[in-house]
Amino acid sequence: MSPEKQFIKNYNASDYEVPLTTVDMAIFSIIDQQLHVLLLKRDALPEKDKLALPGGFIDLKNDNDLEETALRKLYEKTGVELPYLEQVESIGNGSRDPRGWSVTILYFALIDITKINKKLLSNTDWHPMEESEKLSLAFDHNILLQKAIKRLRSKTLYTALPIALLPKKFTLTELQTIFEIILDKKLPVKSFRRRVVDAKVVVGTDETKISGKRFAQLFKSTGIDKDFHFPRPLQD
Amino acid sequence: MSPEKQFIKNYNASDYEVPLTTVDMAIFSIIDQQLHVLLLKRDALPEKDKLALPGGFIDLKNDNDLEETALRKLYEKTGVELPYLEQVESIGNGSRDPRGWSVTILYFALIDITKINKKLLSNTDWHPMEESEKLSLAFDHNILLQKAIKRLRSKTLYTALPIALLPKKFTLTELQTIFEIILDKKLPVKSFRRRVVDAKVVVGTDETKISGKRFAQLFKSTGIDKDFHFPRPLQD
DNA sequence: CGAATAGTGTCTTTTAGACACTATCGG
DNA sequence: CCGATAGTGTCTAAAAGACACTATTCG
Known part of the structure; x- marks a missing residue:
């Protein structure tokens, strides 16, 4: 031995x-x-x-x-x-x-x-x-x-992690809302949408959903790279 | 009991x-x-x-x-x-x-x-x-x-951490060089200096040092907040 | 139509890269 | 003066905020 x-x-x-x-x-x-x-x-x-x-x-x-x-x-x-x-x-x-x-x-x-x-x-x-x-x-x-x-x-502040808290398909307003819940502050609508869509962390599906007053497009995660982060963080 | x-x-x-x-x-x-x-x-x-x-x-x-x-x-x-x-x-x-x-x-x-x-x-x-x-x-x-x-x-890429590898006082060229060693790539001089000086992670002292061909100003760390990070990372 | 929610156009601001330029020293 | 190193001026590019605007639906 x-x-x-x-x-x-x-x-x-x-x-x-x-x-x-x-x-x-x-x-x-x-x-x-x-x-x-x-x-x-x-x-x-x-x-x-x-x-x-x-x-x-x-x-x-x-x-x-x-x-x-x-x-x-x-x-x-x-x-x-x-x-x-x-x-x-x-x-x-x-x-x-x-x-x-x-x-x-x-x-x-x-x-x-x-x-x-x-x-x-x-x-x-x-x-x-x-x-x-x-x-x-x-x-x-x-x-x-x-x-x-x-x-x-x-x-x-610098990733799209909160997507994990939502079902497979969700509206961008729903996504933004959970960001706002976590950060406990309002976020500008235009920036938020541009950010997640341009970076391709989410893509639109052809489905819509009527949640409140009018239809909203459903998006899904692209399952982007686990350690992806946006070029700049959300303002603190 | x-x-x-x-x-x-x-x-x-x-x-x-x-x-x-x-x-x-x-x-x-x-x-x-x-x-x-x-x-x-x-x-x-x-x-x-x-x-x-x-x-x-x-x-x-x-x-x-x-x-x-x-x-x-x-x-x-x-x-x-x-x-x-x-x-x-x-x-x-x-x-x-x-x-x-x-x-x-x-x-x-x-x-x-x-x-x-x-x-x-x-x-x-x-x-x-x-x-x-x-x-x-x-x-x-x-x-x-x-x-x-x-x-x-x-x-x-997004903090000034490598300052910890240098003595108390150092030139900005020395600092940039260790960033380049760690990242194994060249960085643009102007951006680098602007970044660390504007963010006040370093401040100039009134001392200079003659390392190579001419004098260089010595800087020191401001001991900025431990989890400070720059608004944008260095380009990858 | 009006209220509410979804979504866009576009201007400004911030900060990084590009790159040509000036400054100071030894020899 | 030349070569090398230190350091700047300024234009452009990318991405975020501000904010006014349009679009669609229900009642």
Whole structure:
């Protein structure tokens, strides 16, 4: 047996003190024209009964990588299989969890609310962002939520990411509205439309929809390159 | 004793199977007009004798958070106390380390080569990026290095980050040159100077320097907001 | 027709690239 | 004065904001 193989054979992971490592998620969706985040009441100690971001331990047997852990948690809670998923940051220190030094890898996800499996959740699990920021969440989850929303807002300024919150086909007014919800400010109509159409992040379909007073053309995502960004950000 | 305290007392971190968690770093510096990265030959199994990014386990007793782990490793190797340091991403899966499921939190750092404590390193520890990308590094460190350099290049397109690679005072030509080294392309002189001066990321001092044929004005960083970025990126 | 929503025309502003030009030094 | 490096003047181009305008539908 080679020294390398011999070493691995004798290696016992618990010989070293390692931190507790978990994956946490900020799952966003638009409900009733408001940005909502999924928060669950913890049913175990520590911090039992407090609201927390969904998350938990990596399943070393079944998760092939960190993203699979995140996708599994998200699927367990929402039934959604293909969210937009992005790693935000890892936070690790000796004080964030009373059980000891712990690291969490924070993800954020965007899902189209129409794709959620409602049997898995109660209505009270979705919290408007505005209220969530005032709640006292478990552990350091207020900080995690702030980091996730900051990333979402920042990406909304220079990408077309919020498309992931809408169904396949949508009107440009609908798209603009969710940008305005996320950024909490009005955007100029002409610039917005020119921006997304000229950059070919969306294309018109031949279908229209009568939402309010008159028809509106339906557009769909072109599934543009994942790290596309506009030449200039929206004005801050 | 409250149920919460009772629970913590009885809690034993090793009851759960957790991944091996480490911090790895890509430490960049400019040497002889080339971008270099610090690589160390591993002196222990596994992957003994292969080149690897500096990194290792979190010291649960002494490191207060992940950033301290990164700073400690960097200080141990280079003697530099105030690098530019940024978390890139965490990579975790069951196959990147033969010892089992492992997670690494990847950081990148930029340091001014004149600040390095040369006693700690041999000359052969710094490798030009161009060569490093062709080497076979330990574990998945080739991938980690690619992710770090990609982040550095991307930030160089829309921030003034490479200032961190230079001493306190520098000429605009020197600054432009390191941008060109990182991006591996020439930049238009007029645009470059206008960009950094108009945005006030640098200000002129009253000192000059005779580097080549004639004097050049020395500039210094204004220590602008850490997440400042220019309205438009450099053309790609 | 009027109110409401969808959508456009076009002028200005900002900031980057192009490129020819001037400035200052050593030899 | 020449060559090299530092640095500027100014035109053009791209893409965003401002804002007045037209278009379509319902009642």
